[in-house]
Amino acid sequence: MTTLSSPAVAAPRETGSDRWWRTAVVYQVYPRSFADGDGDGTGDLAGVRSRLPYLASLGVDALWFTPWYASPLADGGYDVADYRAIDPAFGTLAEAEALIAEAREHGIRTIVDVVPNHVSDQHAWFREAVAAGPGSLQRQRFWFREGRGAHGELPPTDWPSTFGGPAWTRVTEPDGRPGEWYLHLFAPEQPDLNWSHPQVRREHEDVLRFWFDRGVAGVRIDSATMPVKDPALPELDEGSTHPFVDRDEVHQIYCSWRAVADSYPEKRVLIGEVWLDDPARFARYLRPDEMHSAFNFDFMRRPWDAEQLRESIAETLASHRPVLAAPTWVLSNHDVTRPVTRYGREDSSFLHARTFGVPTDLGLGRRRARAAALLSAALPGSLYIYQGDELGLPEVDDLPAEARQDPVFLRTGGADPGRDGCRVPLPWSESGASHGFSVDPEATAWLPQPPEWAGLSVRRQENTPTSMLTLYRVALELRRTTPALIGEDFAWLETQKGVLGFRRGEDFACLINFSAEPQPLPRAEVLLSSGELSGGLLPADTAVWLRLQEKEGH
Numbered sequence: 001m002t003t004l005s006s007p008a009v010a011a012p013r014e015t016g017s018d019r020w021w022r023t024a025v026v027y028q029v030y031p032r033s034f035a036d037g038d039g040d041g042t043g044d045l046a047g048v049r050s051r052l053p054y055l056a057s058l059g060v061d062a063l064w065f066t067p068w069y070a071s072p073l074a075d076g077g078y079d080v081a082d083y084r085a086i087d088p089a090f091g092t093l094a095e096a097e098a099l100i101a102e103a104r105e106h107g108i109r110t111i112v113d114v115v116p117n118h119v120s121d122q123h124a125w126f127r128e129a130v131a132a133g134p135g136s137l138q139r140q141r142f143w144f145r146e147g148r149g150a151h152g153e154l155p156p157t158d159w160p161s162t163f164g165g166p167a168w169t170r171v172t173e174p175d176g177r178p179g180e181w182y183l184h185l186f187a188p189e190q191p192d193l194n195w196s197h198p199q200v201r202r203e204h205e206d207v208l209r210f211w212f213d214r215g216v217a218g219v220r221i222d223s224a225t226m227p228v229k230d231p232a233l234p235e236l237d238e239g240s241t242h243p244f245v246d247r248d249e250v251h252q253i254y255c256s257w258r259a260v261a262d263s264y265p266e267k268r269v270l271i272g273e274v275w276l277d278d279p280a281r282f283a284r285y286l287r288p289d290e291m292h293s294a295f296n297f298d299f300m301r302r303p304w305d306a307e308q309l310r311e312s313i314a315e316t317l318a319s320h321r322p323v324l325a326a327p328t329w330v331l332s333n334h335d336v337t338r339p340v341t342r343y344g345r346e347d348s349s350f351l352h353a354r355t356f357g358v359p360t361d362l363g364l365g366r367r368r369a370r371a372a373a374l375l376s377a378a379l380p381g382s383l384y385i386y387q388g389d390e391l392g393l394p395e396v397d398d399l400p401a402e403a404r405q406d407p408v409f410l411r412t413g414g415a416d417p418g419r420d421g422c423r424v425p426l427p428w429s430e431s432g433a434s435h436g437f438s439v440d441p442e443a444t445a446w447l448p449q450p451p452e453w454a455g456l457s458v459r460r461q462e463n464t465p466t467s468m469l470t471l472y473r474v475a476l477e478l479r480r481t482t483p484a485l486i487g488e489d490f491a492w493l494e495t496q497k498g499v500l501g502f503r504r505g506e507d508f509a510c511l512i513n514f515s516a517e518p519q520p521l522p523r524a525e526v527l528l529s530s531g532e533l534s535g536g537l538l539p540a541d542t543a544v545w546l547r548l549q550e551k552e553g554h
């Protein structure tokens with residue numbers, strides 16, 4: 001059935017510790033929802049520390065923490081009030097330092113989030129700017145402008161905020177009169193910084209050093225294409241370039257950050273949140289003197305379809321090659337619909353799934369999510385796992401409106417359910433009011449968990465051979481110990497329509513059946529499959545890892 005379509009191209013092996021990120025498995029921790037160590041129903045650093053053995057046994061190489069800094073949590077912590085303090089709800093700086101060190105003892109590196117585009121409206125700089133009034137030096141660190149209209153009553157531009165509503169909010173001046181407007185591409189509680197101001201640049205480089213000095217191995221860079229704005233503030237449809245997305249000058253920021261990262265004996269890593277459709281523009285962020293790596297959202301947003309995913313993988317590999325960067329493979333994160341739910345819908349590209357009442361076949365979604373896990377873990381590059389995907393948690397669609405906290409829900413008047421449904425606290429056991437999420441069995445989680453999540457808990461899954469958790473653990477162990485998967489070479493296999501297949505190294509193959517019919521398998525040893533194989537056939541929506549015994553035709 002399978003024949004080699006192209007000779008394997010031997011890519012350089014990058015196994016030295018300086019290059020760990022090229023093949024790393026990075027587990028994303030959303031601290032508020034991972035584990036509650038102090039019994040208040042909100043996740044915290046004590047909870048993460050208590051679960052490090054779990055993360056080590058899952059087999060991850062690094063943890064990426066979404067923001068854990070002091071924050072009013074208007075956008076789940078992406079509104080940072082103080083980068084040098086841990087939010088009291090999560091713990092203390094001393095606990096963060098202990099966590100970084102303990103994780104490292106388990107062989108796990110730590111990555112923290114930095115948010116260059118904006119700060120919280122409670123950040124000292126913004127409070128000072130509002131208080132200092134128009135024309136002040138303090139306002140120059142942000143984007144304050146006069147409004148349009150006879151009395152300045154209209155926003156300076158018609159730019160929309162990513163979270164709904166206008167991207168400008170008018171302040172009340174210290175004298176009590178309505179005054180200037182400030183720019184916020186996200187929520188009003190997230191004023192945008194002015195990156196042409198030298199203090200903004202210097203401050204962020206200091207923040208990087210602050211965390212690098214505490215032993216973090218790298219940073220995830222939030223909304224990385226957006227910090228630089230066209231100072232003329234044109235409307236979106238004016239001019240040949242976008243006024244704030246992917247402007248050429250933004251690259252200078254990351255070149256400077258790279259110099260900071262490279263100044264450490266154990267070089268630190270920059271990982272960008274880069275949402276861009278054009279693979280060539282995307283790859284510019286990965287040039288050798290910029291970021292090391294960036295999330296591959298194209299792969300994440302493709303529907304469950306062999307041709308679509310093949311195209312995405314091929315384009316990813318092709319666009320990364322010229323800049324010598326390692327690809328990343330991402331199935332979800334704290335912003336998107338969980339894979340089990342997404343793949344159980346007719347339209348499995350997540351952007352269209354952010355709506356209420358979409359018919360969902362969770363059984364189908366689960367089968368496909370299992371297959372997607374093996375597909376993504378077998379590709380060359382680094383792998384990102386969002387907490388709870390290893391348990392096969394579905395999106396929680398029916399959270400009560402009063403429990404929802406995402407500004408996307410609040411600012412669209414509830415039209416868009418927002419992202420709370422993928423942020424529901426993890427179930428660790430069958431017992432207690434929060435399924436073991438909290439150390440206090442009486443405490444309820446900050447977002448309600450569905451009662452059936454007891455059956456998806458870590459304790460229920462950990463000794464069950466057919467569970468999602470077992471699949472992830474075995475897959476990550478094989479990924480770590482199979483020489484072909486440690487290298488970077490890759491070649492497509494010729495397959496029937498509806499089947500995706502590729503080879504890694506000399507003898508490893510991954511096949512995924514996207515068609516409705518079972519498909520024949522080549523002669524090979526089965527290392528792992530996402531579902532039961534019967535009679536030598538690969539069922540629909542199933543992936544398999546094989547050790548090829550001999551090349552076909554020999």
Ligand code: GLC
Pocket residue numbers: 075078115186222223273334335
């Ligand atoms: C990124 C984050 C998202 C946040 C936004 C604004 O997209 O992943 O959660 O709301 O930036 O900081």
